[in-house]
Amino acid sequence: MNDAEVLAWAGRELLDLVAIHSPSGKEHDAVDHLEARCAAWGLPVSRMPVEGAADDLLIGWTQRPSLLLTAHIDTVTPTWSWQAGLDDGVVRGLGAGDCKASVVAFALGMMLARDRGVDLAALPVALGVCVDEEDLGRGSIVMANELRPHSVVAGEPSRLDVGVAEAGFVDTICVVRGRSAHGSFPERGDNAIEKAARLLLAVHDEPFTKAEHPLLGRNVPGALWIEGGGELHVVPDRARVRIEIRVVPGGPTAAEIEARLRELAADHDADLELVEESVEPFETDPGGPLAAALVSAAERVCGEPPPATGVPAWTDAHNFVDLAGSRAVVWGPGDFALAHDPEEAVDVAEVVSAARVVEELLAGAGEWVT
Numbered sequence: 363m364n365d366a367e368v369l370a371w372a373g374r375e376l377l378d379l380v381a382i383h384s385p386s387g388k389e390h391d392a393v394d395h396l397e398a399r400c401a402a403w404g405l406p407v408s409r410m411p412v413e414g415a416a417d418d419l420l421i422g423w424t425q426r427p428s429l430l431l432t433a434h435i436d437t438v439t440p441t442w443s444w445q446a447g448l449d450d451g452v453v454r455g456l457g458a459g460d461c462k463a464s465v466v467a468f469a470l471g472m473m474l475a476r477d478r479g480v481d482l483a484a485l486p487v488a489l490g491v492c493v494d495e496e497d498l499g500r501g502s503i504v505m506a507n508e509l510r511p512h513s514v515v516a517g518e519p520s521r522l523d524v525g526v527a528e529a530g531f532v533d534t535i536c537v538v539r540g541r542s543a544h545g546s547f548p549e550r551g552d553n554a555i556e557k558a559a560r561l562l563l564a565v566h567d568e569p570f571t572k573a574e575h576p577l578l579g580r581n582v583p584g585a586l587w588i589e590g591g592g593e594l595h596v597v598p599d600r601a602r603v604r605i606e607i608r609v610v611p612g613g614p615t616a617a618e619i620e621a622r623l624r625e626l627a628a629d630h631d632a633d634l635e636l637v638e639e640s641v642e643p644f645e646t647d648p649g650g651p652l653a654a655a656l657v658s659a660a661e662r663v664c665g666e667p668p669p670a671t672g673v674p675a676w677t678d679a680h681n682f683v684d685l686a687g688s689r690a691v692v693w694g695p696g697d698f699a700l701a702h703d704p705e706e707a708v709d710v711a712e713v714v715s716a717a718r719v720v721e722e723l724l725a726g727a728g729e730w731v732t
Contacts, residue, residue, distance in 0.1 A: 365714075368470070372717065373448050373710040375399065376466045380455040381446035385439040386497035389416040392435050396465070396491060403473055410504055415494045418501045420509075421469065422488030427509060429487045429652075429731045431471075431720065432502070433464035433517030433694065434495030434678060442704045451710050459696025459708040464517025465491055467695055467713045471720025480725050487727055495678050502678035506685040513652040513731065514688045515723075516679035519696025519708070522660060522716060523671040526653055526691055527577045528679060530609035530616045530643035534623060535602055536561060538590075538632040542599040551597030552631075555590045558601040561630040565605060570622060573613025577672030578643075581619070583607040608674060609643050616640040641676060644683045644690070651730045652689050659722035663715060673698075 363371060384392035393409075393416045400407040400421055408425070410418040437457035446455035453463070468489045476482055490509070492501030518525070538558045543551030565571075565583045573581045583605060590601030605623070609616045620640045627634040646653055648670050661667040673679075673692045682688040695712040 369710060369714055372466055372470055372713045373451070373453060376453045376458070376463060376708070376710065376713060377446055377448045379462045379466060380453055380458050384436055384457065386436040386494050387415060389436045389493045393417055393419060393493065396435065400469070403469065405469065405472060410508065412493055412500050412504050415500050418493055418505055419491040420488055421491065422472065423483040424486050424488055427486050427488035428512045429727060430490050430505070430509060430511035430513070431468040431488070431515050431517065432490040432492060432505065432678060433461050433468055434492045434501065435462065435465055436493050436496050438496050438702050444704060452707050453710060454707040456706055458706050459519040460698070460701035460706065461517050461519060461694060461696065463519070463696045463708040463713050464694035464716070467716035468517060468720055470714070470717035471724065474717060474721040475724040478721060478725060482724065485724070485727050486731060487724060492678055499678060499681055502681040503685065506681045506688070510686040511682065511688050514679060514682045514690040515652070515656065516677050516682070516690055516692045517694035518673070518677050518692050519698045519701060520671060520673070520693050521697055522664070522693065522695060522712065522719070523668050524648070524653055524656055524660075524691055524693050525673040526648045526670045527575060527611055527645040528643060528673040528677065528692060529578050529675070530641040531676065532607045532609060532616050532620045532623065532640045533637040534606070535604050535635045535637060536627050536632040537635065538601045538603070538630060540597065540599045540601070540631070543597040545595035545597060548597055551599070554598045554601035555588070557630050558588060558590065558603045558632070561626060561632060562603065562605065564626055564630070565623070568622065568626070570614045570619050573610060575610035575612055575672065577670060578608070578610040578674060581607060581609055581613060604637070611643040611645040616642045641680060644680065646689050646691055650689060653691050655726060655730055656691060656693060656719070656723060659726065660719045662722050663718045
């Protein structure tokens with residue numbers, strides 16, 4: 363295909379994939395569609411069952427990849443109405459950037475490398491399409507445990523910057539106890555909402571919030587919601603507040619921050635509950651073989667090396683790092699700031715650029731992938 367044909371192909375394929383409703387737990391139609399398209403493209407594909415979800419897809423000539431390109435096919439469940447569209451070279455719709463653009467770019471990159479003469483059957487390289495990233499991450503858990511790839515490029519919308527550091531998090535709900543009293547006599551009660559507010563201020567004053575990473579910033583705490591009280595004119599005797607803390611590499615660990623939060627909660631008459639298990643941050647050597655190869659491939663395609671960046675949210679890369687000991691980078695077309703948004707969109711030209719970078723990466727993979 364010439365450049366115009368590649369651009370048109372990428373736009374059509376991405377539009378078709380975005381048009382398929384595929385929130386976590388309901389990815390089956392999208393998986394079926396992609397499996398059929400792989401057959402039409404001449405890409406070998408096999409299914410990897412995921413308990414309680416749709417199947418993952420492993421695309422390529424090897425069942426034991428050392429280098430795994432991976433991207434998820436599920437989306438969040440929207441609270442707005444939307445329709446997939448392609449206008450002026452931009453695909454719009456839920457999942458366009460996060461991250462069906464990476465699915466299409468990675469598959470296209472494999473085809474371009476194959477058509478260029480790269481013997482992909484001789485390389486331990488594959489594309490893994492995961493389900494359930496937006497919910498429990500069950501798809502990448504299966505892939506990490508079964509494939510245990512040495513190197514992973516996790517597709518997420520990074521504007522083609524190379525994500526070499528990913529934040530961890532501590533996500534909690536603190537249940538604060540107080541004492542009720544008539545609202546006309548607040549001094550006779552113990553206001554649980556006010557105690558929750560003091561707890562929040564105490565968290566923001568903690569030394570661990572000063573830990574800073576050059577790509578990810580500080581360990582920023584935030585209150586996602588607070589609730590308590592009622593319609594009766596009484597001092598609230600109970601309040602709940604959800605506190606989430608970004609955890610950056612190089613500072614206190616997520617486990618240490620969680621332990622300190624438990625102490626702070628106890629000091630403010632609160633019980634701490636984890637929304638989910640705390641996650642440690644990770645960092646990949648930007649000069650290591652994986653990141654260096656990706657940067658070099660991008661420079662050959664785009665004319666300049668992409669900058670290193672930090673990833674402030676959880677991605678499937680975490681499961682590969684934590685469960686398989688993989689070295690991982692996060693990279694792909696699209697803008698993370700538009701993810702989970704009614705305005706989500708991705709430029710098809712950027713999708714094609716990503717595919718060309720993958721083509722270059724695979725063309726040189728024999729030099730560093732073992």
